[in-house]
Amino acid sequence: MRYLPLTPDDRTDMLRRVGASSIDALFADIPAKVRQTELPDLPRAKGEMEVERILGRMAGRNVSASSVPFFVGAGAYKHHVPASVDHLIQRSEFLTSYTPYQPEIAQGTLQYLYEFQTQVALLTGMEVANASMYDGSTGTGEAVLMAHRVTKRRKAVLSGGLHPHYRDVVETLGRFAGDSIKAMPADVRGEEDILGQIDDETSCVVVQSPDVYGNLRDLRPIAEKAHAHGALLVTVFTEAMSLGLVESPGAQGADIVVGEGQSIGNPLTFGGPYVGLFATREKFIRQMPGRLCGETVDAEGKRGYVLTLSTREQHIRRDKATSNICTNSGLCCLAFTIHLSLLGEKGLRRTAETCHANAVLLADALEQVPGVEVLTEAFFNEFTLKVPGNAAEVIEKLAEKGVLGGVPVSRLEPGRPELENLILVASTEINTDDDRAAYAAALKEVLA
Amino acid sequence: MRYLPLTPDDRTDMLRRVGASSIDALFADIPAKVRQTELPDLPRAKGEMEVERILGRMAGRNVSASSVPFFVGAGAYKHHVPASVDHLIQRSEFLTSYTPYQPEIAQGTLQYLYEFQTQVALLTGMEVANASMYDGSTGTGEAVLMAHRVTKRRKAVLSGGLHPHYRDVVETLGRFAGDSIKAMPADVRGEEDILGQIDDETSCVVVQSPDVYGNLRDLRPIAEKAHAHGALLVTVFTEAMSLGLVESPGAQGADIVVGEGQSIGNPLTFGGPYVGLFATREKFIRQMPGRLCGETVDAEGKRGYVLTLSTREQHIRRDKATSNICTNSGLCCLAFTIHLSLLGEKGLRRTAETCHANAVLLADALEQVPGVEVLTEAFFNEFTLKVPGNAAEVIEKLAEKGVLGGVPVSRLEPGRPELENLILVASTEINTDDDRAAYAAALKEVLA
Amino acid sequence: IEEALLFEIGRPEVTGVDLPEPPKVAKRLGRHERKAPINLPGLAEPEAVRHYVRLSRHNYSIDNGIFPLGSCTMKHNPRLNEKMARLPGFGDVHPLQPQSTVPGAIELISELSRWLIELTGMQAVAMSPKAGAHGELCGMMAIKAALEARGEEHRKVVLVPDSAHGTNPATAALIGFEVKPVPARADGTVDPEEVRKRVGPDVAAIMLTNPNTCGLFERDVVEIAKAIHDAGAYFYADGANFNAIVGKAKVGDLGVDAMHINLHKTFSTPHGGGGPGAGPVVLSERLAAYAPRPLVVSDGGNVALLEHAEGGAAESLGRMTAFHGQMGMYVRALSYMLSHGADGLRQASEDAVLNANYIRACLQDLYSAPAGDRPCMHEILFDDSFLEGTGITTLDIAKAMIDEGFHPMTVYFPLVVHGAMLIEPTESESRASLDFFIAAMRDLAMAAKAGDTARFKEAPRYAPRRRLDETRAARQPKLRWQAPEPMAAEAAE
Amino acid sequence: IEEALLFEIGRPEVTGVDLPEPPKVAKRLGRHERKAPINLPGLAEPEAVRHYVRLSRHNYSIDNGIFPLGSCTMKHNPRLNEKMARLPGFGDVHPLQPQSTVPGAIELISELSRWLIELTGMQAVAMSPKAGAHGELCGMMAIKAALEARGEEHRKVVLVPDSAHGTNPATAALIGFEVKPVPARADGTVDPEEVRKRVGPDVAAIMLTNPNTCGLFERDVVEIAKAIHDAGAYFYADGANFNAIVGKAKVGDLGVDAMHINLHKTFSTPHGGGGPGAGPVVLSERLAAYAPRPLVVSDGGNVALLEHAEGGAAESLGRMTAFHGQMGMYVRALSYMLSHGADGLRQASEDAVLNANYIRACLQDLYSAPAGDRPCMHEILFDDSFLEGTGITTLDIAKAMIDEGFHPMTVYFPLVVHGAMLIEPTESESRASLDFFIAAMRDLAMAAKAGDTARFKEAPRYAPRRRLDETRAARQPKLRWQAPEPMAAEAAE
The missing domain is CATH 3.90.1150.10 (Aspartate Aminotransferase, domain 1)
Structure with missing residues (x-):
């Protein structure tokens, strides 16, 4: 077996050195009646070529985003990632290292985490950021728990524009943790009265912008009201690229900013692994979940980096930890950091502008299709399309025509007749005039 | 432009520091009348995404070997290369380094070249090998020139089983160098009387085995006759994998062994870059072409490696050099060395056995097709197929049916009616029962 | 050799990404356009490549030498698995594109599920947890859900041996359980007698790592499981050390009710300096119904990806993450499994x-x-x-x-x-x-x-x-x- | 840290490549089966990866820092180009599969040819030479062929300045030319007067590097070319330093008859610690007919890959290598060119x-x-x-x-x-x-x-x-x- 360096002779010699009569002697602690003697009922070892064939066949059954006009978003976005990013993250020293528990020989990882934290803080307009969460949705759950710790309250209000998956994650966590989670109903046009939900019991308000329906939300009044009641404003984004063109949540008064970082540096990969961004105010750092990397000096006074404030963490604090998180999204952070360092302010802004312009052109094109309406007024790169008919069926028929046209809202919010003719449509820098023309033409045919 | 780190401000500052009024002032030595003022008539800079689209479209027009039943050989072979090989050769320190002129900071390259030379010597059964030639064909040309230097004669005899491209390369070189090259006519069944060509003027006999028609040749009698006349035996192979199963040329008396190393570690890539293997006897090393890496010690007595015997080379010896070669196939050597170190004797032998067995099964299957005959008796993984009809047309029709069935001999030897119904057919470890069945079925249809 | 920070070498006016001028449109951003600069530095590609290559050289990794971190299982990461995860059909598919366009992705999850179930001898597997600790949360939520379904919300105590990973008590506490220690014998193993002393009507579960973090197989595990089950509680196993016993014992036979599997430990998905991981949770028959959504179910030849608790599946504990989990890690793990085979x-x-x-x-x-x-x-x-x-x-x-x-x-x-x-x-x-x-x-x-x-x-x-x-x-x-x-x-x- | 040799750590009984048992067949090897062992060591994959990763760390590379080797042009190697070269449509196509199955490959060569011709202002380009020195050989062979066609085989002298790369005299000598030096001025440039003194009916060509290896543009190059042409000889330019003048001067305008282009220098194909390179040769109208085969020719929209000297092309100097040249390098170079554009x-x-x-x-x-x-x-x-x-x-x-x-x-x-x-x-x-x-x-x-x-x-x-x-x-x-x-x-x- 190509991955196992021991030869039969090695094994015999080593067993002798160990003083064991057989390999099974080393497994003697497994009670005999539960010791497995037969091989598992699974195929035997395969060569690389055979494995490639099997997995290649499975992969070949899927329609990849690059192979068709592609407009699917709703929390995960197809952007172009420079080839150098994927090359660099595969460097052995990054790919096959562990959490930097021995900082003297992990400065590579620690320094990029420090760069990541700084980039996330700048991008969100916040003071500090952690070294990542699993993804945006679990990060949102952690943000709510953190708000509970900070405010010592246990009642969170979730906007109806929050991605339904995120809402579900927060609700599940809240239910099991015994917290109260008030989720507002689906708010397609961003018109909900969330201010009216805030009272002196409220730990936090969770608002997404751009929200799941694409609306850009005004966060300032919510921040003001929340702060007036001693509550925190948690803001969420699922499209990190939007921060290049849209005012930062930090500038609008957010206390905790959490979001999905996939758009920068990370491929779609059917939903994971992604990278959760998590930023807040400096005064809250001891209540933050997750790993933090900090600057320090070594015995010779040289600048260096270490994981720090680990007294918040499970491996030190155990049942008093701020979170149970351990492994996070290290390599996805690295992809994010490299891609963002390549973009820089200039490239980020231009990419964001292209995404927006393409989305505007798309909205213009689709609005020309009879019976179709764009519901979203102010948006970044995604909007809600109302179609005359069942959105899920329309999307399916578009797929048959080779266009992946978006996400029917019913897939996220099933069983709500009032949402059944809505589609979330996203556009990024990858889309061309041809893509848009193909979509409009196919939609017209499907609806005809 | 993403590859150019200087900003406009940098350029202005630097020009000032240089004391030049403008960038064109630095190009003042180019006579004004030939200085180019207009941009070349070519497209402007493009982003990565756009370049990927353009090249992706071109690539998409080609039928890749992995996508069809594939039996094309004749000097380049489709083998499975482990994913780790391509990963490792892309390490920055290998990919983006130069010829190891400063050995203290190039021990990585030098050590793998030393490993490569040793592997090639072992594989060919020879005493020493160089650090590669461009490919097998140019290596064959260099071997003939070397034989001239060693024997101080200028008349070479080429077997009719030598790959026609190799023969053409040697003939071209010989013609311009003023040497005499006697090429025997195409020898499909390996029956030529090459012994009869050897006389006291002969510098060398060049024999390929397995030859281009697939025949395994008996080299011993040729070696004996050549040596008796003071000539050298140059042996050639185009399928390095054959050395895992077939007796080595060194054991049969070869003086220079040259071959194509592509099969081990290197992709097909439409014919290049490949890697020429070149091995000989120790007594001839000062007549060898190309780079040589040797062991030595450093100032502290530690073992290390350097390029050596460079007094043979053009950068020292100039017009007295043994060859004009400079850049060779460094990275392809590395791929070869890594792949062969993964194979080891055990893996090489098994792969070679699989190639042979698959070829035998293929021959059996094709012989069942009415009118088809396998002409080659003893072969490794390639044989000559005689079809009732024009081979080039048969191959074209097979391609239309999605089978790449081999190389019509007429493509290598045009204008020879007696060869027009012959196909060179190769098989490797990649071929499956399904592939063979598809080929036999398609051939039957095409000939029907 | 020192390497400056990105912020010390980059400049906001430099970019390593070229894009054409964006199309001219009337913006539809409302009043939300960013005015303030971000002060994000950019690097030309040569600078970026050099910066991160140089940084990488300050790291130690498995590919440099033995990495004997106990309990972290730093084994070889085959590059084949990286290649497979990057096939466009896996790496370049969206979690919300129509299911009809991703049958191969669903097949892969189903196939990986089959392997995990067979290797553990359990009833079901929840694939979506994002890492080991998230899997623990999933398993403990399933236990809590099962207790609630039985009307036994009063069971608040979770027994955790002192040798446990910190994630165990942290997870239990996160969802309101009270953690109580179980002392170890001199050799670090758990004495079933000590468990029996502590189980009672207030106990919800035990969280036990086996082999434990002292490197020993809990030889009394079957007895411990029995004591726990007899008392009406559940047996959560921390699967961090599952890599020691694959093919040697099925945890289902040991009486386990839920166990997470760290794919990076047992099945060699690269740890990447801190993640990403993946923490599928295998569940016993007693807990299978509480599996979170999404869930891949297979019924003979038919495979389905359930994204909601449709129909009679109201027991599902809900959703733990957006989308379907760590697909990229699944591909690598299955590639590893297929390569090794049962043998x-x-x-x-x-x-x-x-x-x-x-x-x-x-x-x-x-x-x-x-x-x-x-x-x-x-x-x-x-x-x-x-x-x-x-x-x-x-x-x-x-x-x-x-x-x-x-x-x-x-x-x-x-x-x-x-x-x-x-x-x-x-x-x-x-x-x-x-x-x-x-x-x-x-x-x-x-x-x-x-x-x-x-x-x-x-x-x-x-x-x-x-x-x-x-x-x-x-x-x-x-x-x-x-x-x-x-x-x-x-x-x- | 030291790293032993492969031969000291590997063992012939170990392999890092798994294949099923070969099918059982009656072998058709005649008497040629190998009996003796090869003594080739093998490594399990973890060993091999570690060995070569550790070896790599003993190297310096561009990605580690500035690599200011004069005349070697170690510039950034974009990873996009590596990715493009590995597209199956380029990396996984055979040189002898039917041309009808590789139109995109032929198109790529044609497109690269177009760029090289436009950038140099020459008439044609021979793509197949495998590296710079091989390109020199090609160019000098074309000159020799042209002289032969003119019946001037007696022109045996090639003028080479002392500052030239060693490949220049080595190449000339290889095909029977006699090398004569041309002295340099104090600043290292060639004085046309010195050229004029030396040209005569025995002179076949001058080989001149421009910009020269002293880093100076030969400001009298047009005069030198004229002197050479007037004497009935040819002007071979060593294109090693072409990277200095792309877009600033067309070598065709300077009077060059043949020049090789090191794709790795000017167009950034990675040098890989010693190759592979690629050395296309651009040819003037006077030499174009002698281009070796294979040759990609383009006639309006029609592109053809000529593998033999068919029809009226008997002047072709013949074949210099098997197959069609360094396709892998062509893809990288074109990717680099498209990325940069003319500007x-x-x-x-x-x-x-x-x-x-x-x-x-x-x-x-x-x-x-x-x-x-x-x-x-x-x-x-x-x-x-x-x-x-x-x-x-x-x-x-x-x-x-x-x-x-x-x-x-x-x-x-x-x-x-x-x-x-x-x-x-x-x-x-x-x-x-x-x-x-x-x-x-x-x-x-x-x-x-x-x-x-x-x-x-x-x-x-x-x-x-x-x-x-x-x-x-x-x-x-x-x-x-x-x-x-x-x-x-x-x-x-």
């Missing part, structure tokens, strides 16, 4: 255990093993009693190992022994590599006993950094780069 | 020249430039006169640069100045990188002048090896590993 997976467990015992046998005369000369599983635990009187600590040994060219073992964990050193070689190490490591470890122990204190106290000397001041980092936390004052002033202009 | 290519030349002049301006007070303070092109040449009396040599400076963390410049080439140091930064270096390099170079020059001899004579001290004994390597050549005696005995048993 190779068992062999890997056996080799991992043999390698650990070989180290044990070759070091036990110089190092002190709390379990004496009892065979270990995939990792061997030493304490610091062999250092008594030398003034040298476990940390000193670790730092001195760096100077010998090795990554240190896990230190000070588990907490149940003093100055713990937990060594896990994994099956990826050749005998020559083990011998090289053993020779160095022996040399260090002898040097420590001979009083060569400077070698330890000054270590590491040959690393990119000398010992780092962690106290200072925590006392004056500096968690991001800030522009030096003059630059800040300039930016504000 | 970016010119900017790259300008930046390369600016960077070299910046180094010149910042070092010329301490180092000695034979050309004085005259601007240079893409590289700056110093000699060792500034070291006079210090006892320190050019080689010492080079080795001391290693200790400063840099790859040295080219040393002792060109031969026309004493103790040459030829520095080529390329356009890939940022100003910060140049400033860092300049500071170190200034420090070294001052240290040398201050008599800090030990710093130089003992250098390198911080490299994987101290200075290596090259004399010993050449006197007692050891070109391969040999099993130590006892092992050899064992193998023979």
